[in-house]
Amino acid sequence: MSKLTLQTEGDTHIVVTRRFAAPPKAVYRAHTDPEQIQKWLLGPEGWTMPLCISEAKPGGKFRYEWINGKGQGFYITGEYLELQPFNRIVHVERMYLPDPTPDNHVETMFDADGEGTLMTIRMTLPDAQTRAAMLATGMERGMEASYVRLEGMI
Amino acid sequence: MQNGLNLDAAFSALADPTRRAILARLATGEATVMELATPFEMTQPAISQHLKVLEDAGLVTSRVDGTKRPRRLVKPGIEAIDQWLEMLRKALETNYERLDAVLASMKKPRKEGGQKA
Numbered sequence: 001m002s003k004l005t006l007q008t009e010g011d012t013h014i015v016v017t018r019r020f021a022a023p024p025k026a027v028y029r030a031h032t033d034p035e036q037i038q039k040w041l042l043g044p045e046g047w048t049m050p051l052c053i054s055e056a057k058p059g060g061k062f063r064y065e066w067i068n069g070k071g072q073g074f075y076i077t078g079e080y081l082e083l084q085p086f087n088r089i090v091h092v093e094r095m096y097l098p099d100p101t102p103d104n105h106v107e108t109m110f111d112a113d114g115e116g117t118l119m120t121i122r123m124t125l126p127d128a129q130t131r132a133a134m135l136a137t138g139m140e141r142g143m144e145a146s147y148v149r150l151e152g153m154i
Numbered sequence: 155m156q157n158g159l160n161l162d163a164a165f166s167a168l169a170d171p172t173r174r175a176i177l178a179r180l181a182t183g184e185a186t187v188m189e190l191a192t193p194f195e196m197t198q199p200a201i202s203q204h205l206k207v208l209e210d211a212g213l214v215t216s217r218v219d220g221t222k223r224p225r226r227l228v229k230p231g232i233e234a235i236d237q238w239l240e241m242l243r244k245a246l247e248t249n250y251e252r253l254d255a256v257l258a259s260m261k262k263p264r265k266e267g268g269q270k271a
Contacts, residue, residue: 004250006243011169018250022257030253040252043245128169135165135242 011128014135016121024110027117028086031108032056037064051075056083062091074098086110102130160211164235167211172196173204177227180214184224 005017020027030036034052042049043066051065060080067073078093089108094100105124110117125131167173176190191201205225208214212231216223 004243004247006239006246008168011171016246018246020250020254020257022261026257026260027253030256036256039256041249042252044248129166132165132169133162135161135238 008131008135009122012125012131014123014125014131016123018119019113020117020119021115022117023115024112024117025086027119028089028110031089032083042066046070056080058082062093101134102126104134161234161238163207163211164213164231167207167213168235170204170207173208176201176204176208177213177232180225180227184226186222186224190225 003019005015007015009015030040032054033056034054037054038049038052041064047066047068049064049066051063053064054060054062058080061077062080063075063077065073065075074095074097076093076095078091080089080091082088082090087110090106091108092103092105094103102125107122107124109120109122111120112118125134168177172194175194179185179190179193187198187201187205190205191198194201205214205216209216213228213235214225214231215228216225
């Protein structure tokens, strides 16, 4: 049983949901406070995030850089558009692989769910082709090692 | 990648609502172009065009039956997409399990006397 869902919606959306055993305030902070982001937004084992900038205010920028200690790395940049503590974040982001991917517009909601939180991430890509490319090639790029590891576990 | 399945092409193919509807129809069994065209108010050439995209993506195949060429789903192709999405889910889940641990550690900044049963 997985707590996470990942679904496509319409032609250009991807919707991810996940429940957490912590209130929305804590989950929201874990998504905006750089010190906390660096602890978990890491992808597979062996990857670290040496640089994490997150200016959590409307118009603020963020930049996350990952490396795997074997000479591989990539980064994401983005801008915060709207922040409603501790309920909603709207931002745009793009991944550099090394060329930038088309902007991904992301709305993240943190709704109280009992004593925990239901998080809903709704991504909007510019068009169906971009979403297709993201699902097929882009989204997992930084997670390739993870797949190898997961395949080993299956 | 086996059987000519191309995930990029497969997701592109799935981006179109008519093609998703064709796949849904084929999930119930084989159908000819004429049978597929009927509910869509589309011409047979238009449906054939969509079928070509689905065939190129490795999601649909055809066989020859006299003068007909009924189409059917390529099960491994459909399953490969499911598996791919499942891998993405698992990769995301790795991060969120880590976040679970971060959240749990924040819950007890002070010593907690006792856990509620």
